Amino acid sequence: VDQAGKKNDDPSEENNENLSNDPISRKSRNANANIEMEDMNIDQPQQDDDDDVKMFEEPQQTQEPSFIGNVNTVAALSDDTKFIEDRLDQARAELDLHYENQGDSQQTLDGAELWLRFQLITEDLTTQLCEQLRTILEPNLATKLRGDFRTGKRINMKKVIPYIASQFRKDKIWLRRTKPSKRxxxxxxxxxxxxxxxxxxCTRLALEALVSVTRALTQLEVGELSIVRIGKNIKFLHKFDQPFTDDSGIECVSQFTFASPRSQWSSFLKKMITYLEQSQSSLPSSSGYDYHQLVFLITDGAIQEDRTKIARLVREAREKRQLLVAILVDNSITEQSIVEFKGTVVSHKPFLEDYPLPHYIVLRDVTHLPDILADALRQWFELLQQSFDI
Structure with a gap:
């Protein structure tokens, strides 16, 4: 009878209770449990060895997916490079087609489309040229106040107390703008x-050079930028008093048609000298200011006017600190010659022998523009510094 007063009818439960209270039965159960554990321990080392083998082999299995992943990455990069090259070739072909069919409105591009394509194909050139010009076009405008002077623009407040304590003898308490920090x-x-x-x-090559130079100068923040179209009439497409933006570039590239019968070189040089003089005189003077005016002239080099007159105007510009740099985009100009008749004698001389533009570079490949232009500017600036004793 259980605690509730009910009788337990199951005899097996009663036997189990009696066995559990028996010490002999407890010992036998413990012995059987030890035997089962020993049997399990016999098989355990084999499992551990298998696990060790698996753990040793796992790094070898992970190497193959890693290698395959690297190969796939290289293949993806190769595909991206090929896609970019194809896109650049397509943009160049579209530009060539535009300038070959300017009379057909269906095959021509508007200013925004032209500027976008020129930006695409000159992106690397612009970055390289900007870094090259950074070391050449050094800061020439002093904007920060420095130094200890007896006279100047502003008092250095840190020097006031020592100045009073020294019975007004340490009077170098003024600051000046001496070190150039801005271009x-x-x-x-x-x-x-x-x-x-x-x-x-030479149309696409010339415009690639134009876009590369203008964008590099804009990124470098050199100061003021102007763009001029030289043809039968001289037109200033962008002036110094306006900031050069993408909208300015769109407006400028859309103005070039390469349809003018000839270029008026002497007229351009006269207007250039006058405009640069007026622009320089309109700027405020500064004691720490070292001024330079540069002109990049992009042309095929075919000057059909009096070379003596052109050379005289170039010398006049140089005397006014205006440096004219010609970028010749026609590869054949070095092979051309001029035929001269003196009585019955016929003579030949190279086209560039007495060229009126002394500072010029021949651009055979636009990818060489950053290095060639940077080296030339570095040499010409050294010559200017020697001639003007800067």
Missing amino acids: QYQIMVALDDSESMADRG
Whole structure:
């Protein structure tokens, strides 16, 4: 009878209770349990060995997916590079087609489309040229106050107490703007818009040079930028008093048609000198200011005017601290010659022998523009510094 007063009818439960209270039965159960554990321990080392083998082999299995992943990454990068190259080639082909069919409105691009494509194909050139020019066009405008002077623009408040304590003898308490920290150049980029540029196949190369130079100068924050179109008439597409933006670039590239019968070089040089003089005189003077005006002239080099007159105007510009740099985009100009008749004697001389533009570079490949232009500017600036004793 259980605690509730009910009788337990199951005899097996009663037997189990009796066995559990028996000490002999407890010992036998413990012995059986030890035997079972020993049996399990016999098989355990084999399992541990298998696990050790598996753990040793796992790193070898993980190497193959890692290698395959690297190969896939390289293949993906190769595909991206090929895609970019194909896109650049497509943009160049579209630009060539545009300038070959300017009379057909269905095959021509508007200003925004032209500027976008030129930006795409000159992105690397712009970055390289910007870094090259950074070391050449050094800061020339002092904007920060420095130093200890007896006279100056502003008092150094840190020096006031020592000045009073020294019975007003340590009087170097003034600051001046002495060290240049900002670039302030006026740079003009002029492009030949004559028919000869199209006849010689120089249109896209010339505009690539134009876009690369203007964007590099803008990124460098050199100061003020101007763009001029040289043709039968001289037109200032962008002036110094306006910031150069993408909208300015769109407006400028859309103005070049390369349909002018000829370029008026002497007229351009006269207007260039006058405009640069007026622009320089309109700027405020500064005691720490070292001024430079540069003109990049992009042309095929076919000057059909009096070379003596052109050379005289170039010398006049140089005397006014205006440096004219010609970028010749026609590869064949080095092979051309001029035929001269003196009585019955016929003579030949190279086209560039007495060229009126002394500072010029021949650009055979636009990818070489950053290095060639940087080296040339570095040499010409050294010559200017020697001639003006800067």
